[in-house]
Amino acid sequence: MSERSSAILEVKDLSVAYATPRGAVRALAHVDLTVPRGEIVGIVGESGCGKTTLISAVLRLLPGNAAVTGGSILFNGREVLAMNDAELRRLRGGGIAMVFQDPMTALNPVLSIGRLMTDVQFREQRSTPEKQVAAIAMLRRVGIPDAESRLDDYPHQFSGGMRQRIAIAMALLTNPSLLIADEPTTALDVTMEAQIIHLLRALRRDFAGSILFISHNLGLIAELCDRVAVMYAGEVVESGPVGALFHNPGHPYTQALLRCDPARIERRTAELPTIPGEVPNLLVPPTGCVFADRCPDTIERCRTTVPVPVSLGPDHQARCIRIDNAAAA
Amino acid sequence: MLIYTARRLALTVLILLVTMTLLFSMVYLVPGDPASIALGPRATAAMKAAFRERMGLNDPLPVQLWTFISNVLRGDLGIDVWSNRSVTQIVLEAMPYTLALTGVGLGWAVVTGIPLGAWSAVARNSWTDRLIGVISVSAIAIPSFIVAIYSLLLFAVWLKWLPAIGAGDRGDWGDQLVHLLLPAFAVGLGWVGYIARMVRASMLEVMGENHVRTARAFGLPEQRILFRYALPIAILPTIALLGVGIGNLLSGAVFAEIVFARPGVGKLTYDAVITRNYPVVMGSVLITTAFYASCTLVADLVAAWLDPRVRASL
Amino acid sequence: MSAQASDTSLTAGRAAPLVLERRFGALRRLLRDPLGALGLVLVALIVIMALGADILSPYGPNVTNVKERLQPPSELHWLGTDQLGRDIFSRVLVGSRIALWVAAVTSFFSLIGGLALGLIAGYGPRWLDSLLILIFDSIRAFPTVLFALAVVTILGPSLGTIIFIITIFNVPVYARIVRTQTLSLRTTEFILAERSLGAGPVRVLFVHMLPNVIGPLLILASMDVPVVITIEAGLSFLGLGVRPPTASWGSILNDGYAFIRNTPWMVISGGVPLILATLGFTFLGEALRDAFDPRLRKDV
Numbered sequence: 001m002s003e004r005s006s007a008i009l010e011v012k013d014l015s016v017a018y019a020t021p022r023g024a025v026r027a028l029a030h031v032d033l034t035v036p037r038g039e040i041v042g043i044v045g046e047s048g049c050g051k052t053t054l055i056s057a058v059l060r061l062l063p064g065n066a067a068v069t070g071g072s073i074l075f076n077g078r079e080v081l082a083m084n085d086a087e088l089r090r091l092r093g094g095g096i097a098m099v100f101q102d103p104m105t106a107l108n109p110v111l112s113i114g115r116l117m118t119d120v121q122f123r124e125q126r127s128t129p130e131k132q133v134a135a136i137a138m139l140r141r142v143g144i145p146d147a148e149s150r151l152d153d154y155p156h157q158f159s160g161g162m163r164q165r166i167a168i169a170m171a172l173l174t175n176p177s178l179l180i181a182d183e184p185t186t187a188l189d190v191t192m193e194a195q196i197i198h199l200l201r202a203l204r205r206d207f208a209g210s211i212l213f214i215s216h217n218l219g220l221i222a223e224l225c226d227r228v229a230v231m232y233a234g235e236v237v238e239s240g241p242v243g244a245l246f247h248n249p250g251h252p253y254t255q256a257l258l259r260c261d262p263a264r265i266e267r268r269t270a271e272l273p274t275i276p277g278e279v280p281n282l283l284v285p286p287t288g289c290v291f292a293d294r295c296p297d298t299i300e301r302c303r304t305t306v307p308v309p310v311s312l313g314p315d316h317q318a319r320c321i322r323i324d325n326a327a328a329a
Numbered sequence: 330m331l332i333y334t335a336r337r338l339a340l341t342v343l344i345l346l347v348t349m350t351l352l353f354s355m356v357y358l359v360p361g362d363p364a365s366i367a368l369g370p371r372a373t374a375a376m377k378a379a380f381r382e383r384m385g386l387n388d389p390l391p392v393q394l395w396t397f398i399s400n401v402l403r404g405d406l407g408i409d410v411w412s413n414r415s416v417t418q419i420v421l422e423a424m425p426y427t428l429a430l431t432g433v434g435l436g437w438a439v440v441t442g443i444p445l446g447a448w449s450a451v452a453r454n455s456w457t458d459r460l461i462g463v464i465s466v467s468a469i470a471i472p473s474f475i476v477a478i479y480s481l482l483l484f485a486v487w488l489k490w491l492p493a494i495g496a497g498d499r500g501d502w503g504d505q506l507v508h509l510l511l512p513a514f515a516v517g518l519g520w521v522g523y524i525a526r527m528v529r530a531s532m533l534e535v536m537g538e539n540h541v542r543t544a545r546a547f548g549l550p551e552q553r554i555l556f557r558y559a560l561p562i563a564i565l566p567t568i569a570l571l572g573v574g575i576g577n578l579l580s581g582a583v584f585a586e587i588v589f590a591r592p593g594v595g596k597l598t599y600d601a602v603i604t605r606n607y608p609v610v611m612g613s614v615l616i617t618t619a620f621y622a623s624c625t626l627v628a629d630l631v632a633a634w635l636d637p638r639v640r641a642s643l
Numbered sequence: 644m645s646a647q648a649s650d651t652s653l654t655a656g657r658a659a660p661l662v663l664e665r666r667f668g669a670l671r672r673l674l675r676d677p678l679g680a681l682g683l684v685l686v687a688l689i690v691i692m693a694l695g696a697d698i699l700s701p702y703g704p705n706v707t708n709v710k711e712r713l714q715p716p717s718e719l720h721w722l723g724t725d726q727l728g729r730d731i732f733s734r735v736l737v738g739s740r741i742a743l744w745v746a747a748v749t750s751f752f753s754l755i756g757g758l759a760l761g762l763i764a765g766y767g768p769r770w771l772d773s774l775l776i777l778i779f780d781s782i783r784a785f786p787t788v789l790f791a792l793a794v795v796t797i798l799g800p801s802l803g804t805i806i807f808i809i810t811i812f813n814v815p816v817y818a819r820i821v822r823t824q825t826l827s828l829r830t831t832e833f834i835l836a837e838r839s840l841g842a843g844p845v846r847v848l849f850v851h852m853l854p855n856v857i858g859p860l861l862i863l864a865s866m867d868v869p870v871v872i873t874i875e876a877g878l879s880f881l882g883l884g885v886r887p888p889t890a891s892w893g894s895i896l897n898d899g900y901a902f903i904r905n906t907p908w909m910v911i912s913g914g915v916p917l918i919l920a921t922l923g924f925t926f927l928g929e930a931l932r933d934a935f936d937p938r939l940r941k942d943v
Contacts (some may be wrong), residue, residue: 059546093547100546105539108558109638120547154637167543174547254514347781355797453929463678472873474880474915478900482907523674580788584877588900599881602796614793618785 006072008178008210009035009058014071016053016062026285027053028234031071032309035178040204040211042221044257045231048279051214055180059096060088069210076177093120097171101183103163107155113139113166114151120170138169142199161192165199172207185220189287193220200224209310218261222246227315230254233280233290240316250310250318252295289319297322334630336442337421341626346398350616351610353397372410405610411604416612419597423588424616426593431578433509434516435571442521443567446528447560450536460590461525461607465509468522474584481588494590512585519581520574531563565636576621630642679930685923689916692739700733705888713906723908725898731912734890737912740921741891745802745875746868749809754864756810759819762852764818765825768772772822779815787812791878802891805875813867817860824856862935866928869921878918892917 016028028050035041041229043051056062057145058073060080073080075095083091091100100106107116117135118128126134132151139147164184171179185193197220204211204224215221221228222242229239230253230269238251245301249255256275258264265272276295280286286293288303295302301321344402372380400406406416449461485493497508535541538557583595590596594613601609633639674680688734702720708728718721722731765774782790791808798804828851878884879893880900887894892913899909 061542061546089548089550092545092547093549098543098546100539100543102539106543108540108544108562110562110636111558119549119553122549122553154641156638156641170547340754344784347777348784351781352793355793394898466678466925466929467922470869470921471918472877472921474877475896475917478896478903479914482903482910486904486907522909550907576786579786583788583792584881587881595788598792602792602883605796607796608795610793614785617789622784634747 003280007034007036008076009033009212010072010074010166011054011058012072014057014073015056015069016050016057017067017069019065020283023283025282026234027066027282028057029285029290030306031231031234031236033229033236033239034212035090036227037177037210039226040224041215042225042228043212043214043231044216044218044228046197046216047234049231050234051231052182053234055098055182055212055214058180059092061092087157092173093176094123095176096178096180097174097176098252099167099171099179099181099184100162102187103160103167104187106167107163109155112152112154113158116150117166117170117173118154120173123174129140131181134173135169138173139166141172142166142169144169159192160188161195164188164192164196168196168199168203172203174254177209179207179209180214182214183216184213185217186215197224215248218246218257219263230257234282234285235290235319237291237320238316238318240291240313240318244313244316248312248316250312250316250323251291251320252297252322253291254318256294257297289321330463330510330634333633337626338627341622345619345622349398349401349615350394352615353394356607356611365474376410384516400616401520406615407608409606411606416608417616419609420594420613420616422545423592423594423597423613424620426591427579427586427617429505429594430512430516430582430591430593431575433513433519434578434582435574436517437513438517438520438524438574439571442524443520443528443560443564446525447532447555447563449525449529449565451555453533465522465525468518469526471519473581474588475513476518477512477585480511480515485584496591496593508589508591512582512589512591515588516578516581516585520578522572523574524567527567528563531566532559535559535563562636565632568635569629569632572625575624575628579617579621600607650780654859673696674804676930676933678926680935682923682926682928685919686927689739689743689920689923692736692916693743696733696740697734700730700736702733704733704737704890715906715908722912723906725895725909726902729888729890731895731909734895735912735916737890738892738895739804739916739920740896741885741889742872744873745806745809745878749806749813749871750864750868752806752810753813753867754860756814757860758856759816761818761821764822765829773802774914775818776822779818782812782815786901787874791874792883795878795883800878800886802875802885802889807872808878809874813871817863820860820863820943821856825852828852828855834924840913852889858935862928862932864933865924868928869924872917872920872924 004055011031011033014028014031014033015026018025018027031050031054033041033043033054043054045051053062056066057068058075058080060083062068068081071081075091080088080091089304107113111119114132114135117138121131121134122129131149136147136151139150144150144162144165155166168181168184182195184200185196188196199212200211201224213225225242227240228242228245229236230245230251231237232253238245238249238254245254246258249258253275254272260273260275262272275294280290280293286303288301288305289298289307292298292302299322305321307319307321309319310321310323311317312323349607404417406420409416409419412419445461445465449458452458481493484491491511492508495508498503499505530636541554544558549558579595582593583599584593585591586593587599596615598610598613601607601613650744674683696704706729709726710719710728711724712726714720714724714730720730720732722735725731735766760775764772787794790812791805794808794811795804798807875884876891876893876896879891880896882894882897885891885894895913896910896917899906899911899913
């Protein structure tokens with residue numbers, strides 16, 4: 001075991017491909033991501049950018065037709081990609097806990113939430129009543145009213161927002177070092193979303209572990225996270241501290257995203273800004289920069305060389321040749 | 330749930346009334362003398378006259394139908410001309426044998442089919458899965474009376490391991506069980522296939538659902554996920570299917586009883602058909618249909634009740 | 644009869660007329676499936692037996708020769724002789740003819756009846772629809788064989804009675820499918836548009852509804868064939884089907900069962916073709932369904 005690193009999760013140069021009837025789809029390419037201990041890291045990107053693939057890879061829960069084609073994933077200094085089945089099972093719900101996107105389907109419909117929450121503690125040596133007590137305490141903590149009397153209720157008897165709280169409670173019960181939340185509020189309406197964010201912020205004060213928070217909502221990321229990584233077409237195109245990244249975005253994609261965020265529009269306009277073009281076809285990944293087709297600032301070299309991360313400040317980098325040029329100039 | 334139950338019950342009763350009407354119309358609307366048809370070739374002229382009188386055959390049809398239905402609802406299915414006993418009693422005496430046969434047949438189908446289906450799903454697309462698939466399809470395709478005849482041939486006639494005829498000595502449970510083995514095997518084999526296929530399909534569907542992914546993400550052991558998270562949900566459609574299965578099994582039981590010369594409603598009805606003993610045929614068809622309808626109703630209600638989502642929404 | 648065919652909800656919308664390219668592609672898929680290919684071979688075998696019954700058999704199926712009764716298979720009699728000295732092989736060949744004949748006739752009448760009643764139920768007034776559904780459910784409420792026994796008692800045993808029984812039992816299943824499709828089509832936009840342009844219900848039925856429903860119906864009918872053959876064989880086995888001396892596989896089994904302790908060959912000769920036919924049609928039917936309309940699959 002290597003020396004205790006300061007990051008709970010270190011993804012280095014990770015590449016993942018899916019085998020499909022039409023060929024291999026490059027889902028992740030050379031992804032670097034670091035989640036320091038005790039911090040909240042956000043991943044932002046549009047649908048299909050590889051966010052879900054990345055976190056599935058961390059738990060080794062990729063579908064059958066996916067293959068890791070390179071890189072490493074270190075959790076607490078240990079290589080996840082080299083773990084055997086027993087070690088993986090210990091990892092899941094042991095060191096890492098996950099909250100999924102759709103609370104309506106994430107909980108088993110024929111088991112009571114009490115049962116679900118005691119099952120999740122299956123590694124503990126406690127007795128069942130003790131596990132139930134722990135479950136009730138956690139439910140109270142996430143804001144479920146009448147927790148004790150609702151243990152025997154089934155998931156469908158709760159609203160979407162409450163189900164997501166239950167899912168968070170289940171995750172926290174396992175005392176994880178890393179909590180991964182995959183777009184936990186996407187399927188909820190605005191009021192429920194606000195409640196969940198409020199909950200996560202409150203938990204953050206008590207929760208000693210790190211959180212990896214995935215969303216396509218820039219506002220949420222800004223509110224909640226310490227650091228953020230921006231993903232596009234399977235690559236991390238920019239990453240850095242939230243403040244620096246949002247105030248001084250280096251990558252054209254990040255800039256475009258910020259421009260397009262409706263919350264940031266300052267003047268009345270008849271047209272909403274969009275990013276022209278489409279996501280590249282990952283069956284035939286582009287040589288060179290993934291964003292070249294849609295970038296307003298491309299030059300020849302953008303299409304021929306894959307840009308390496310360029311530093312924009314402490315811990316803030318972006319994959320863009322143009323920054324290089326500007327710095328050189 | 331209560332309202333749903335009441336509605337289904339009412340529908341079942343309605344359907345049974347229509348089936349009774351259908352049977353009634355089969356006798357009384359067929360050309361020929363209803364008394365002869367109803368009483369069979371052994372009836373004397375005096376009996377026929379008495380029958381016409383009693384059945385009110387000169388009354389208008391709706392009245393006759395009403396009399397018929399009210400008789401049936403009172404449990405009066407007529408008198409068997411041959412033995413002078415009540416048809417209801419004759420049929421009910423034969424029912425236990427058929428129920429035992431159908432029950433054991435269904436039992437072995439369930440006990441074998443569910444594990445096979447679950448195994449198939451877990452070992453998806455492997456050779457085991459394909460083999461079980463072929464066996465399932467074949468079990469469904471091959472007629473149950475052929476299975477009955479061939480198992481009689483193999484195990485009773487050639488190998489002489491098992492008895493060929495009858496239900497065994499009364500009171501001797503062991504002997505009765507031995508006599509049940511071959512017939513129940515033949516009756517249930519087709520449904521091993523149906524159930525295996527249904528469970529496989531359900532399991533594959535459930536295993537792909539998000540809540541199973543959640544369970545895996547928490548590191549729950551695969552065994553527990555299989556047996557406590559996936560299988561209980563996957564079995565629900567099968568329970569409803571079993572209700573329909575009873576009808577299929579009853580048909581198979583008729584053949585099995587004839588092939589193995591077992592007492593039961595099947596053999597009773599068959600003998601009655603041969604001798605054109607219409608009251609007995611009618612009576613046994615009515616009773617078995619009512620039984621079948623109740624089974625379907627119960628199976629649907631149980632399946633609905635077992636799923637907490639359905640239970641709450643009803 | 645058809646425990647599998649149930650109320651599949653077919654999506655209206657994309658009418659699925661079988662375009663040539665799609666048909667050939669489907670055929671290729673079918674042949675690639677080993678079970679499908681096997682099914683095709685078995686069905687072809689049965690068809691050859693049926694068509695060539697007169698030429699292939701050296702003896703007539705009903706020619707008795709009591710001196711040579713209950714013989715085991717020999718060079719003279721490939722499958723032996725029965726209790727009246729008749730050549731079993733010849734009788735088996737004729738049996739295949741009867742099996743296919745029953746399958747064809749019942750399928751035809753069931754489809755016609757199902758189409759007609761389904762259209763009426765779907766397009767007609769609500770009360771008629773409810774009444775028809777009630778009747779359909781009531782017919783299907785009987786356990787198959789017991790229903791058959793009741794009807795046979797009234798109408799007397801014969802092949803015609805069997806065909807009648809199977810048809811009556813099958814029509815509700817097809818009618819329900821047609822009804823579902825008709826009901827859903829009734830309110831789709833393009834139908835309403837057509838009607839506003841003056842298209843009568845007949846045109847709507849034939850041009851729009853039929854193509855959508857014919858495909859699934861035909862596939863389900865083909866999957867019903869083994870069940871139909873089984874029912875006929877079963878009832879003939881009970882002596883309630885074809886009248887002697889007609890040779891159906893079921894009647895061969897009937898004769899053979901009585902003499903099962905003397906010779907197994909009659910029972911084997913009657914049963915094996917039946918098994919091959921049911922397996923063949925089942926494998927072929929499943930492969931057809933998978934090739935043409937995987938939506939109907941219940942166990943993908």
